[in-house]
Amino acid sequence: MYTFRAAVVSTSSSGLPLFSDCRAPRHRRRGSVDPSWKTVGSRRGSTKIACACSAPPRSWDDGLPSLESNGLPLSEKTRINEEIDNNSDILIECRDVHKSFGEKEILKGVSFKIRHGEAVGIIGPSGTGKSTILKVIAGLLAPDKGEVLICGKKREGLVGDEDEDISGLRIGLVFQSAALFDSLTVRENVGFLLYEKSKMQEARIEELVRENLAAVGLKGVGELMPSELSGGMKKRVALARSLIFDDTQEAEVPEVLLYDEPTAGLDPIASTVVEDLIRSVHFKGKDALGEPGKIASYVVVTHQHSTIRRAVDRLVFLYDGRVVWEGMTHEFTSSTNPIVRQFASGSLEGPIGY
Numbered sequence: 001m002y003t004f005r006a007a008v009v010s011t012s013s014s015g016l017p018l019f020s021d022c023r024a025p026r027h028r029r030r031g032s033v034d035p036s037w038k039t040v041g042s043r044r045g046s047t048k049i050a051c052a053c054s055a056p057p058r059s060w061d062d063g064l065p066s067l068e069s070n071g072l073p074l075s076e077k078t079r080i081n082e083e084i085d086n087n088s089d090i091l092i093e094c095r096d097v098h099k100s101f102g103e104k105e106i107l108k109g110v111s112f113k114i115r116h117g118e119a120v121g122i123i124g125p126s127g128t129g130k131s132t133i134l135k136v137i138a139g140l141l142a143p144d145k146g147e148v149l150i151c152g153k154k155r156e157g158l159v160g161d162e163d164e165d166i167s168g169l170r171i172g173l174v175f176q177s178a179a180l181f182d183s184l185t186v187r188e189n190v191g192f193l194l195y196e197k198s199k200m201q202e203a204r205i206e207e208l209v210r211e212n213l214a215a216v217g218l219k220g221v222g223e224l225m226p227s228e229l230s231g232g233m234k235k236r237v238a239l240a241r242s243l244i245f246d247d248t249q250e251a252e253v254p255e256v257l258l259y260d261e262p263t264a265g266l267d268p269i270a271s272t273v274v275e276d277l278i279r280s281v282h283f284k285g286k287d288a289l290g291e292p293g294k295i296a297s298y299v300v301v302t303h304q305h306s307t308i309r310r311a312v313d314r315l316v317f318l319y320d321g322r323v324v325w326e327g328m329t330h331e332f333t334s335s336t337n338p339i340v341r342q343f344a345s346g347s348l349e350g351p352i353g354y
């Protein structure tokens, strides 16, 4: 399963133009380049946080009655106001997202919301579309039907497309394979985007690389090659790469990180390290330097029970291309939903067929 997924991500067999710029910079290439690497994100945000996290402007002609003219009872007005307030912290919303690969319909109408401050896990049986929905959110895949709203605004186009215009939010995707360029040093991997896309001085980039490596508990590894790192260290380097950004160019906008099976293939202790790291770079946590993390919200696709328990607070359960259950992590094992029960217990008996 792991190998297959890694293969899907690490080749451009999907035919996506997205991977067309996934090459190491020519002057930094040393030998072969892992073509799988892609950092996803809009570094062009110009909206201030207050705007970034506020609800989309709502027209009172959109089906909801006007508060001014219809003399609604106070309770009704309150309800509507609460609904607006409750939606004001939604960073990402998937609405009825469909996606097929050839004849195979994978996502059959996926809807859920990610709010500011949330730590969400996406779980479900193999092949049910968990990685696919992450890639749709990240702008690596376009939905066939339905939409993804980023801070209330419909995402148009894919990452790198000219018509891609997401502002007010940065989205980073951390691939399960870590997907480092094997021909670049750790420092070059972490600073890749800044070396390539920014006008920052090399010395400043190096400083940021050092800071971000330190934040994930890695000091003094900048000049090592990826082949010299353990699997857990590679995942941390990938995380540091997703945290770094050009802070000279843009207004500060929230960042959402999407982790695709971050603990797959790790031993239990290495998994705990990565799970705690995921928590630590969240703004509610403290990074390895004791500073508050930078991440506003994150989403973790995982199969591992330890990761579910330790790294996320809320779960979205995908089955057969749809969300069949959502709930808090502590509700997962006591759910009466037969699909969830079977999955949580690992039983062969139940609605999920293998």
Ligand SMILES: Nc1ncnc2c1ncn2[C@@H]1O[C@H](COP(=O)(O)OP(=O)(O)OP(=O)(O)O)[C@@H](O)[C@H]1O
Pocket: 001, 005, 008, 013, 014, 101, 106, 124, 125, 126, 127, 128, 129, 130, 131, 132, 133
């Ligand atoms: N680019 C692609 N081209 C063709 N089929 C694809 C592509 N990407 C994914 N698929 C198929 O879509 C289905 C869902 O894949 P996905 O990786 O999203 O599942 P998943 O729920 O993350 O699985 P797992 O838990 O095993 O990693 C699989 O059957 C896979 O073969």
